[in-house]
Amino acid sequence: MTAQLPPIPPQFKSLQHHLRTAQEHDKRDQVVAYYCRLYAMQNGMKIDSKSPECRKFLSKLMDQLEIQKKELGDCDSITQEIVGSAHVENYALKMFLYADNEDRAGRFHKNMIKSFYTASLLLDALTVFGELSEENIQHRKYARWKATYIHNCLKNGETPESGPVGFEGEDYNEDDDGTSASTEAPERSSFTYKPGNMPASNYTGIHIPPGAHAPANTPAEVPHSSGGMRLTPEDFAQAQKYCKYAGSALQYEDVNTAVENLQKALKLLTASRE
Template identity: 50%
Template sequence: MSLPPLPPQLKAIQHYLKTATEHDKRDPVVAYYCRLYALQNGMEIDKKSPECRTFHVALMDYLERVKKENDSESIHNEVVGQAHMENYALKVFLFADNEDRAARFNKNVVKSFYTAGMLFDTLSVFGEMSEDIDKNRKYAKWKAAYIHKCLKNGETPIPGPQNEEGEEGDTAQGGAPIGFEQPDPSQGYSPAPGPSSYQPGPSTYQPGPSASDSLNLPGNDPSPNGAQPGTHAPPSTPQDPQNSTKPAPQQVSFNTDWKPPANTNGVDLNTQHYQKAMKYCKYASSALQYEDSKTAIDNLTKALTLLTTGKDS
């Protein structure tokens, strides 16, 4: 099933659609949520003009068809889907961060940071983005723009996070060479601490041999739906860490037939309450893997508050 041409008004979502096309065979879950994000944002941009309505309806039909034909729990269960997307985005981010800190600057690093930023964007389909994820999202986008600008001007980028706000603010403000929205310099540009941030270690994501030959950046290709697989995405699927000093977050699996038990505290809880509590517990578990007790306690407290009062703090 093919989509109609993307209306000019919806140009802002074209690279999410391209990323989806590139992942159709590599990772259908990533492809599904990239298109879902594109749909939600496209409707916010324009859902009234005839051409945009036609495109949105076709994209909705496409997503419904994929959901019916794919029995992946990551597509049918929001909690599992969020874990899948977080893990994938963080692995792409880890590859770019490792290469950057090792001062191996090339188009693959720019592309990987840029793709990680887009994948972090898609996590908003699951609700409000955590502070750490949002910080890493802004960092990835800024790093992509910064390294790309340096390579274009024949300059050597500075590896890793930059702590001098004046310098990095000037760099981020300078011209938007890649075309995405630049983060606010006042927020600072360093990866978030805790389970959403990775430290340098062995690369877990290996680019293909031809990936550095050409870098397809936003604005270079006007046809979002006809892209050949692999031309706009990271050249290979991230693999699980082999020698990392800290384990990667584990994907969580839940039984879709599960029903909430009766609450002994007399609070009327529904399935959504229990699933949200499970999310908090998942975040706490991930934080414990990185010895981040503060984040773990915060999320466990939120889960307990939700289960005992029915209110999300």
């Protein structure tokens, strides 16, 4: 990444952590880095595109995006929205799962806090493709709350409680350190994150991505098993490929190829149930 950004204007303070996450992922996952910058660009334009300092900053950010887009070339995750969206979502949920597993095992540390918080930032970035699903809205809110809660407990010398105990849509503010700080009088939200809806039950076995801040002795992957079904990492990768091919076919209105690949993915994922 050759284009350097000028100091971030105060108006864009809310975007500083997304840009920092982009920088951290330049060597880990350029696709993730690209969409974090694109999110910052789109939201920066909404915040202030007229003042001289903001225009200068956005211009440099646009240069970064153009350079990175050229570096990525014909990468499917850049040229096809459906592939890019799946890439960012999978990466965010992998980081979420790592942090959630650490939390439920009672292992509270800075890396898991950062993974929770970074997952929430990546779910922010996912909005460049459209509105988040209700499930991902809850994941994002829970991840930010959990990062806040554990950060404050450790700072105050307290032992955090694992899982969603005490979470009923706490409010938070972002501080300058990249973690979130609770408000003194949090408001009630419109939903409660119930233990039975925890993402771990939906995403068991998602691989921890490079750079997810997992300690060296953390297993890189955990096989998925549920109700007698056991899928290998290779099975998941192949199923993702079939879905990607189906998405590509739909872009060219090739329904037969799309259906064929979706059927292959479905057969792979359900074969061991039969």
